[in-house]
Structure formats: structure tokens, C-alpha cells
Amino acid sequence: MSNAPPETTPFFARDRERHPPAYTPGYKTSVLRSPQRALISLEGTRSEITGPVFGHNILGEFDNDLIVNYAKPGESAIGERIMVYGRVLDERGRGVAGALVEFWQANAGGRYRHKKESYLAPLDPNFGGFGRAIADAEGYYCFRTIKPGPYPWPNGVNDWRPAHIHFSVFGHGFAQRLITQMYFEGDPMIWLCPIVKTIPDRHAIESLIAPLDMNASIPHDLRAYKFDIILRGRRSTLFENRLEGN
Amino acid sequence: MAQPLNYLKETPSQTAGPYVHIGCTPNFAGLEGIYDQDLGSGPMASDKTKGERITIRGFVYDGAGAPLKDALIEIWQADADGIYNSPSETRGAADPNFLGWGRCPGDMATGEFAFETIKPGRVPFRDGRLMAPHVTFWIVARGINLGLQTRMYFSDEETANAEDPVLARIEHRVRVPTLIGQRDGDTVRFDIHLQGDKETIFFDI
Ligand SMILES: [Fe+3]
Secondary structure, three states: OOOOOOOOOOEOOOOOOOOOOOOOOOOHHHOOOOOOOOOEEOOOOHHHHOOOOOOHHHOOOOOOEOOOOOOOOOOOOOOOEEEEEEEEEEOOOOEOOOOEEEEEOOOOOOOOOOOOOOOOOOOOOOOOOEEEEEOOOOOEEEEEEEOOOOEEOOOOOOOEEOOEEEEEEEOOOHHHOEEEEEEEOOOOOHHHOOOHHHOOOHHHHHOOEEOEEEEEEEOOOEEEEEOOEEEOOEOOOHHHOOOOOO | OOOOOOOOOOOOOOOOOOOHHHHHOOOOOOOOOOOOOOOOOOOOOOOOOOOOEEEEEEOEEOOOOOEOOOOEEEEEOOOOOOOOOOOOOOOOOOOOOOOOEEEEEOOOOOOOEEEEEEOOOOOEOOOOOEOOOEEEEEEEOOOOOOOEEEEEEEOOOHHHHHOOHHHHOOOOHHHHHHHEEEEEOOEEEOOEEOOOOOOOOOEEO
């Protein structure tokens, strides 16, 4: 964890132009699950600018290694071996020390290990498809996994999800809470996907595409993809550090 | 040209999808034995926690009135004295036996969620006025593109609710009841409606 004193200021207003709107009929499930009234604007109070801390004691030895965390002893998951690494930063570019990063994904054939999943691709007995990590003092996290496969889903008649990894990120304040998905550089399926297309801004979509990093790849073992995650920043001028009413 | 401000931009949200349980509550999803227990599951209060025991129960309903069976709900609240268990809390140490954070998937058969917790104390608003006791909610699910933020207040706190500065700024008074959990004994029922006449108030915080 960082030695910097905890921050107590509100978060920057969220730039909702970067995010998908609630109602995106191209993604059919959103139609009945999208609030239709305007959100009520509220500058963060203590209830939103605070948040819990997750200690390293929650982590098991292999929580950030999806290649082995569900595998039988001596065996490993089938697929292209990769490492995903990056930093959890805030909008000021500061590392978010101690951020909890949880991830889940389909196996190399595009199949999830879930009771409601029905795709015909086979399960890999050695792959569970989930893990977690806690960012270090500079905000770095990493994990090892296999590259997930694309999969079809019931939306349009022939809609497919590009290869992706789901991320849940918990920073320092409850208002920073974020769930998103990482895509892979060079995948032509990205630009066909109705869920990707819920995001109206092309630059925002590109910020979800992880580049291949051959410098971080390990010869004869695995290739690396870099995925930085940006959480909301906080006001930090000298005159804004105190909440009224202390 | 002026100097650049050099801010980064927040990573855009994507839906949690239908399999959020695999990543966030794997034991609930049947993927047992990797994590000791699902983070944020189980009772939030122990024998040592100060405060009045309550159970918050509810459903998340879609625009057709059907309960979601694949939602994930997280809550965050102060302790019985109104102190948050967070490094960003400046008013003193919270009850060490209460984290104040919980995570619960809706039941796969019925959609109901439940949190066994305590009733929080009052927390000051930015100007120092006390807010009424409340619990902060964050809701994600397949079909929700960006996590929804709301608050639950308590029906047995009429006086405090009447002077709450957040409730006071809601122009359409007819919508205020969507933020009030209905107390019945130890249970507080808080149903969340994503659309329709009873659409819950959601906040841009
Ligand atoms: Fe997926």
C-alpha cells in the first residue's frame, strides 16, 4: 500500500459521454433494464467518497493464475498462454494502490463454466475462468491466463462476442466502482459487437483494447497484453481537502 | 493554445453480462473450493458488532415487472455511530467489527437479494447537516450498461428523512418513496424498479 495519506475529497463529475447510455436497443436486454428518467445529480458525500479496503489476506496463492487455479495438480488449462498486466490509475494519472481487480472469462473455445451457459463448445476440465489481484503501491496488477475464445450469443441472429475478459474494479471510493471488459488488439470481431457498440465514442472503445506487448512476453512460454484501467479522479487542490462539518 | 491539463479519461463501462457470478461470487455460481468464501457474502455483522440487527431484502424489477435473476447488488454503509470503515473517513475509527460493505447476487430462482446487517447511524452531508440513516446501493446485471447508484432510507425515520438534504433536493416529491425501505420488524424491504411508474431514483454521483 502507498504511504500517501488517504484522500477525502469528492470525485470529478463522471463524463457520461464516455460511457454507454442506459438505453441501447442494439443490445436488446438493455431495453427493459434501462432507467428512463434523468439521474439526480449529487456531488459525492461521505457515503460515496469512502470505501472499504481489501487486504492481501483474501488472496490465495494462485488467485492471479487462471492457467492453474482450477487445474488438477500437474495439469493446466488449454489455450494460448498469455499474461495480462497493467495499472489501475485515476484520472490524475496516480496509481490506485490496493485496488481490487477481479476478472472472469470464457475458455479457449468460448465456453463459460456456468449453469446457465449452453454454447456447444466443450468445457476444459482444467479451467475455471476467474481470478483476482490487488494492485501494488504504484497501481500495477497482473495475471496469467489463456486467451478466451469468441462466442455466439442470442441477440441478433448471428451476433458474436469478440474475445474478451470481464473486469470488476474496486478503487478507494464507492463512487469509483466500475465493471468493464477488455478486448484484444487486432480482433475484427470488436467492431461488429452490439455490446461494444453501446459505447458511442470510438476513442473510448479503443481504450478497452489491450495491445500486444512483445517486450513483456516470456520466450517459449507466453505473450503479454497490457490493459490500464482508469478510475475517476478526485479533486486535490489545497483548498478542497476538508469537508465541512467536521 | 493553453497548456494541456493532462487528465486521463475514465475507462468506459461495459455490462457485467450474464456470468458476473463467475468472477464476483464463484462459490454461488457453483465454482467451489478456489476462494474460501465469496467476497462480501454472509452476515455483515458479527456478535461483536454494535447496532440494531436488520435484514435488507428486495428484488430488482425490469420494465415488464419481472424480477432480474442475474443481478449483483453491492451495499456500503456507515456503522451504528455513522462512521465509515474507510481510510477516507476523517471523523474517527469505525466499529472494528463492521466493514460496512456487502455483495449479494439475486437468487437464481427468485431473484431476491438479502443483506444481514445493522442499521447505520447518521452521517453529515457536505455542509454539516446530518443526513438521515441510509445505505448506498450499486446494481449491475446483464443489460445494465453502467452500474446504477442509489440509496435506501428507512421508513421508521420520518423525522430524519424530512430534514435529509439529499431527499430535499428531489423535485418530483412523488418519487421520493422509491428511496424508502419499508421496515417490518427486523426486515427492511427495498425493491428496485429499473423502469415504469415506480422507477427508482438513481443518482449521478
Ligand atoms: Fe463474456
